[in-house]
Amino acid sequence: SAQKDYKLWLQYNKVEDATILNSYRSTIKGVHAFGNSETIAIATKEIEQGLSSLLGQEIHKINNENSANIIVIGKTSELSAELQQNIQKDIRIINNEGYVIKTLNNNKQVLITGKTDVAVLYGVFHFLRLLQTNQSISNLAITDAPKINVRILNHWDNLNETVERGYAGSSIWNWQKLPDFIDQRYIDYARANASIGINGTVLNNVNANALILTPQYFEKVTALANTFRPYGIKVYLTARFSAPIEIGKLKTADPYDPEVQKWWKDKTAEIYKSIPDFGGFLVKANSEGQPGPQNYGRNHVDGANMLADALAPFGGIVMWRAFVYSEHNTDDRAKQAYSEFVPYDGKFRDNVIVQVKNGAIDFQPREPFHPMFGAMPKTPLMMEFQITQEYLGFSTHLVFLPKLFQEVLQSDTYSKGKGSTVAKIIDGSLDPHKLTGMAGVANIGSDINWCGHPFAQANWYGFGRLAWNPNLDSKTIAEEWLRMTFSNNEKFVQPVQEMMIDSREAVVNYMTPLGLHHIMDTGHHYGPGPWVSNLSRPEWNPVYYHKADKNGIGFDRSSTGSNATAQYAPEIAKEFNDIAKCPEKDLLWFHHVSWDYKLKNGATLWDGLAQKYQEGVNQVGNMQSTWGKMKPYVDEQRFHEVEMLLNIQHKEAKWWRDACLLYFQQFSGKELPNGVEKPT
Ligand code: GCU
DSSP, X not given: OHHHHHTTTOOOOOOOOHHHHHHHHHHOSEEEEOOOSHHHHHHHHHHHHHHHHHHTSOOEEOSOXXXXXXXXXXXXXXXXXXXXXXXXXXXXXXXXXXXXXXXXXXXXXXXXXXXXXHHHHHHHHHHHHHHHTTOOOXXXXXXXXXXXXXXXXXXXXXXXXXXXXXXXXSOSOOTTTTTTOOOHHHHHHHHHHHHTTOOEEEOSOSSOOGGGGSHHHHHHHHHHHHHHGGGTOEEEEEOOTTHHHHTTOOSOOOTTOHHHXXXXXXXXXXXXXXXXXXXXXXXXXXXXXXXXXGGGTOXXXXXXXXXXXXXXXXXXXXXXXXXXXOTTOOSOHHHHHHHHHGGGTTOSOTTEEEEEESSSSSSOXXXXXXXXXXXXXXXXXXXXXXXXXXXXXXXXXXOOTHXXXXXXXXXXXXXXXXXXXXXXXXXXXXXXXXXXXEEEEOOXXXXXXXXXXXXXXXXXXXXXXXXXXXXXXXXXXXXXXXXXXTOOOHHHHHHHHHHHHHHHHHHHHHHSGGGOOOOBOTTTOOSBOTTOXXXXXXXXXXXXXXXXXXXXXXXXXXXXXXXXXXXXXXXXXXXXXXXXXXXXXXXXXHOOEETTOBOTTSOBHHHHHHHHHHHHHHHHHHHHXXXXXXXXXXXXXXXXXXXXXXXXXXXXXXHHHHHHHHHHHHHHOOOOOTTSOOOO
């Protein structure tokens, strides 16, 4: 069963329900493939093996394309003329990565096709998902295409094989054995990503080492790019801004210096010589001590455009990160990225996309959406989510992140009136942009189960699904994932789906309820540390964020405070700014609130805060009891792993509650309300 852990959501267990199994068996007798590219070979093998395993009987290649009850796959231009005619209309409306799955000829054949081989592969995975989740496969008429172009993982992997903020072992890139040793994991990684439509990967850490841009590493990167290419995955690298000095022996990295410009042009050309479809660069500049254009009195536009000009002849892009805040800036950290970037709207080259974290601080259990979304209509903005659980209990706590992602994506920015959701900004439909993207900081490592926690696999899966379609419902994602990963038994799916959905609010409640944020112990960010106040930079200290005193608690970001609320569209700003209208889930994010303030349910703020912490603990208790009943449906190993992890999570939810309440009680001076357990 260690193998089960490794297989992720591609278990392809034999269909248990006899009626469903029989209907599948009578519909599918074989597979016929048009085309002979590497990608089509992969798609053919996937569907043959997947179906054989799901149906519990061998499904073979059929040479005669006119046979009855077969699955026909292939790129549209390579299909027979008759088949092409059948799907002409469907194919016209989809992009190059989209596919059509259609039942033809009186239910006798199912055709899976698209304009490119990779589209066919995506279609194959979709078709297999239908069987994996026990859905009907008769009279299919599916057209689907990704709404976002760049669907990409960001690996914060260092060249020494450690992973920054990684909690699932070490890096899966074995730089020492590359380029000649291609670990089976690279192939399995590519396959898993293709199954959810991920089409890009940044191999190395945003806190970049320039060595990745040297010939020794290029051969290794090329080997990975060659491995991933048939799965539709492009390779990208992070570019350390000072690389011209560190590995190029230049005296400066000033983007205005012609030698520096030439260095990047040559470097880029060198990469494209061995990787003709190289994706481009991801850059963290002038952020947390990283070098950047500001070191030379230049700005983000100067830096990004210089790299963009080097990449443009080859079709590459620059993903320039907006995660900036400065030790020289005394303004509210939450305001700094907006202040720095919004004035540059419209000034970036066409092949630059600005990568913005979902919230203005840093991947907290809950943050209001980043005010940059909606504020730069002339610049493509891409979403950066963190799949790895830096602030959410590492790989120890079960937290289903698609629920968090959905909340952000469906937030209304009002930038063009009601209905201007973040999803519409990043998919380029609100302000038309050709370049669109969603990045997820990967939670993948060398652990047998890839992600540390069996349920953390769902966060990788869900990220991919939302990057494909940012309007998907996280409930649907949870259900799909459970059926594919564990079981289709309704007695399992329904309660565990609920448990996953509730897990997000649980972590908010036991860590940072009512808009609290960044009160984790510093450095590692695991466990509570609201008392920490001795770090050199004020904005690294939890006390900076909760500002508890005898009058109350919370960060005043309203017009009487830092006025961060003014960075939102007026409709939203008005709401956030007014303590009575501010959603309670964001209350202490935007307001310093007195301990006696009356919440909507009539409780005082102090009582309400304590009750939220208790609720979080109770929710984890419910998760434990739900899981405890799932033994009949899950293999022994995964059942026991999750059980142990939930026990730790419960213990730590209490740790959070007790630590935070005892600490804040010094300021409130009040007793804990009834129903909140006293620390023991
Ligand atoms: C967080 C994280 C760092 C990371 C940074 C970033 O601050 O703790 O490890 O480098 O985000 O996104 O650049």
